[in-house]
Amino acid sequence: MTLILFCKRPQPGIGKQRLAAALGQKAAFRIAELLHQCALAQLASWPGRTVLATFDSADCPWYRQQLPWIERVVAQQQGNLGLRINALDLQLRAQGHERLIVIGSDMPEQTPQQLLDAGERLNDYDIVLSGAADGGVTLMAARVPWPDLSALPWSTDRLGQALVECCEQAGFRVGWVDACDDVDLMEDLYRIRDSLAADVRAPQQTLRKLIQELI
Numbered sequence: 001m002t003l004i005l006f007c008k009r010p011q012p013g014i015g016k017q018r019l020a021a022a023l024g025q026k027a028a029f030r031i032a033e034l035l036h037q038c039a040l041a042q043l044a045s046w047p048g049r050t051v052l053a054t055f056d057s058a059d060c061p062w063y064r065q066q067l068p069w070i071e072r073v074v075a076q077q078q079g080n081l082g083l084r085i086n087a088l089d090l091q092l093r094a095q096g097h098e099r100l101i102v103i104g105s106d107m108p109e110q111t112p113q114q115l116l117d118a119g120e121r122l123n124d125y126d127i128v129l130s131g132a133a134d135g136g137v138t139l140m141a142a143r144v145p146w147p148d149l150s151a152l153p154w155s156t157d158r159l160g161q162a163l164v165e166c167c168e169q170a171g172f173r174v175g176w177v178d179a180c181d182d183v184d185l186m187e188d189l190y191r192i193r194d195s196l197a198a199d200v201r202a203p204q205q206t207l208r209k210l211i212q213e214l215i
Contacts, residue, residue: 001048001049001099001101001119001122002048002049002050002051002092002097002099002100002101003042003043003048003049003050003051003101003103003115004051004052004053004088004100004101004102004103005039005040005043005050005051005052005053005103005105006053006055006076006084006102006103006104006105007036007039007052007053007054007055007104007105008054008055008056008105009036009054009055009056009059009062009063010029010032010033010036011029012025012026012029013025013029015028015032016028016031016183016184018184018185019031019183019184019185019186019189022186023186023214027214031183031189031207031210031214032106034108034203034206034207034210035105035106035108035183035207036105037203037207038107038108038203038204038207039103039104039105039106040067040203041201041202041203042103042110042115043070044069045112046112048119049071049097050069050070050071050072051071051072051073051074051088052067052070052072052073052074053074053075053076053084053088054073054074054075054076055075055076056075060074060075074088074091076088079150080150080154081149081155082149082150082151082152083149083150085102085140085146086146086148086149086150089142089145089146090145093145098143099119099122099141099142099143100141100142101118101119101140101141102139102140102141103138103139104138104182106182106184107138107180107181107182107183108183108196108199108203108204108207109180109181109192109195109196109199110130110138110139110180114177114178114180115139117177117178118130118141118177119141121141121175121176121177122141122142122143124173124175125172125173125174125175126142126143126144126167126172126173126174127140127141127142127144127167127172127173127174127175128141128142128174128175128176129141129160129163129164129174129175129176129177130177130178130179130180131176131179132160132179132181132182133179133181134157134182135156135157135158135159135160135161136155136156136157136159136160137159137160137163138179138180138182139177140163144172146167147166147167147169147170147172148166149166152166186215189214189215190215192207192208192211193208193211193212193215196208
């Protein structure tokens with residue numbers, strides 16, 4: 001089982017711009033850095049194989065130097081997220097990876113158990129997803145090559161349903177694990193400030209402390 005983290009290395013003024021509009025660029029960058037650390041910790045705790053797919057190829061050397069425990073660091077290809085997932089899925093399967101779980105870098109509420117549950121569900125389903133309240137998905141697991149994902153309505157509230165229809169039209173059985181939302185808006189910060197109160201993971205507690213300071 002291979003866990004794949006799709007991420008961007010946080011940079012000031014890049015990413016989380018809806019938070020930046022409310023809190024300023026510096027605060028948004030600090031939040032992005034801690035979200036990134038939460039995701040890396042999730043990767044570090046995974047008992048199987050690990051791949052980090054960075055948006056910018058120029059960041060590959062930094063990740064390899066700073067995080068040598070990651071089995072493989074690769075650059076995402078050009079295009080929308082569907083194209084990028086398809087390309088990496090094809091590449092990894094050609095190298096012997098069979099069951100792949102894709103996650104992003106801004107779901108601090110996602111737990112190791114949710115990832116393990118997704119892997120377990122792949123015994124019964126071809127595709128396993130975790131839904132989000134905004135209509136998207138925050139986990140994509142597959143034991144089969146993904147169908148063409150390029151035409152899906154990425155970053156819209158129609159993505160989840162469209163993804164299910166795409167997979168079912170390809171003849172795949174789709175299962176689900178517990179939903180998990182990402183972090184984009186101020187309301188998300190209020191949510192995770194409360195939901196992470198009982199989370200004992202160090203990066204999550206650091207993130208929660210920062211949010212308490214900012215809002």
